[in-house]
Amino acid sequence: MALPLPPGLAQAEVAFLAEMELVTVVPRQRLESINLLSGRTPVLRPPHRAPLPLWLALLLKKQRRANIVPPPWLHPTSLSQIIHRETKEDPTAFSAPPPPPSRAHPSQPGMAHRPAADANLSPPFLPSCTADAPAGYLPYHWLEVAEALLAHAGDDMAAPPGEVRGLLRDLVEVRAAKMRSSTSALEGFGGGLMSLRGVGAMELAESRGFVLGVVDGVRRIGASAEATRREEEEMGGRREDDEGSDDDMGI
Amino acid sequence: MSYYDIDSILTDAEKIPCTFQLDIPDLGYLDNNPSHTLKSGTRIQLPLWLAEMLAIANTGSLDEQAKSFVTFDLPSALGNDVVQALKADPRAVPLRDQSPHFYGLATHMMDLSEEQELAAVLRKTFVTRASEIALHARKVGGANQHGAKGQADEASNLGVGGAGEEFLRGLDEWERKLFRKAHDGTRAGKEWMDSVKKR
């Protein structure tokens, strides 16, 4: 049966995607490695931390077999820092996404240098929610991961969940306002490109239909004008070529 | 445009003013003059699909005498008074009263003849009204659940309630689709937020 959804991931699908993000768990019980379709899970030996995908971490947490370490960016100090950046330092653009974890591999003399096999990774396969993720940056799936951890691992938070939740609300508001004002900038969208560096997955999912609808509408309204412009540019180009050949003839 | 698109078909049924360039025998009934010849120079409203065909036909030949059967003008929905009103305040013009397929009609007309000023005005109109649409879609979608903070977000001199409803009633088909997209996005967001607790 065909899927009647409009193009682009909907919120529930984004949440599903976010559950693939790796988080750090602290096991409370020993668990042998399980042979999953996506590979073997690491052996869990308390109290040694291990990275697991969020969906599995949540499963373990629900069964009280592990605790989840909240990522450093979810700490109130970090969130306040980000809010400050979003409001005072750059009120128009979204705050920068986290720098990618270092991919440098020590090169070995005598060995052919092999490009890192994980060269083209991106969220949710680029770890940004583990215990060694940098503080002060919101990763792509920040809202989904934050809400999941608050709902199911609130007791693992470094600060009272209420405090974290309040800060998250503020962040959501600030960034939603930015998303809205970016659509007003679309009037000048004669230029063909718009960057939304730092935007989050859920924020995209919510505004996607509308934003793309406006962009497509502007394009269709301007379609004739654009076609005329291209024809003129092409003719202008051809005229230059003709003029060039006249010069060659010494005329 | 898509062959089967209903909006496209309906748009093409809109009438535009045409001027016949030739005397055409027996077509007098179009001008309430049955069994008379339709005189050159007669102005009649014809549906866009027909006007387009009559305007383009007969103009491809090499015969210098050949001219198009009709010439056409912009429909009143895209007339100067509407354009001036849009320049003044795009949000105050109920586009749907001009035509339920306002933008569709306009883009089709702009395909047929160059209308630079119209294109520029309509782009600005579309985007300005789009921001307004988003504002209303959020209110209807119940997005202001974050309390007082959300209320003061942007100034809208149309206000909430009655004036808002009037604006929404004046949306053309393109804008209605935009509203639905904005509304659906907000609603899905709220649904997801609520569902996180329940998992």
Added chain:
Amino acid sequence: MDIDDILREVDPTYHVVPRERRDLQDLTRAWVAERSAPELLHWPAGGLFERIHDNIKRQIEKVEEMTGDMDPKTNFALIVIQTELERFRYLVRSYIRARIAKIDRHALHYLSTDELRSRLSEMELAYATRHQALLHDHYLASFLSSFPPPLQNLNDTAGNITMIDAPDLESAVFIRLLKDTLVEGRGVDADGAMDGRESDIVILRWSDAKPLIDAGSAELV
């Protein structure tokens, strides 16, 4: 003996992403891309889906074996395996349903040229052909046969109008850059260009995004 195993023997620093994890990443990317692109994308080469399909089948069999076992240790492993299995099945199903939706909408278009036909898997090709034939028979029986013969075609492209609906390749999409690269996008007033940085998220027309995605410099989000 897999090429990966050989390489691992020869070069101990060869950091290879295990095939299973790579498959999950490829599957996930294919799903996001197909859900986001306005036109049907190529069926993944290299047997990705065939492999995943077989693995899922094998995993289901394993679950059935394990279900009989009363040992509490295997019980939890079973839950984990089943949870992951459902996630995989969701991905695969959603991917295929998204493709079928596109094929249904523009069936004649995707069957019209060799290049387009090559994007469909064998099963999808069979489905599209059969589905279109069924529809055609239905239309003929319902109303088409009462049209004058010259007007009975469903794939007429005479005049300025084509009856074959095609997706709008100029629709806007969101992409994420996977490396620093030049991004060019056509616009109404002017064509734009920017020096994009890795992990930038950009809105541009699908026709401008496609070359970047094909080159592996960007992905749909």
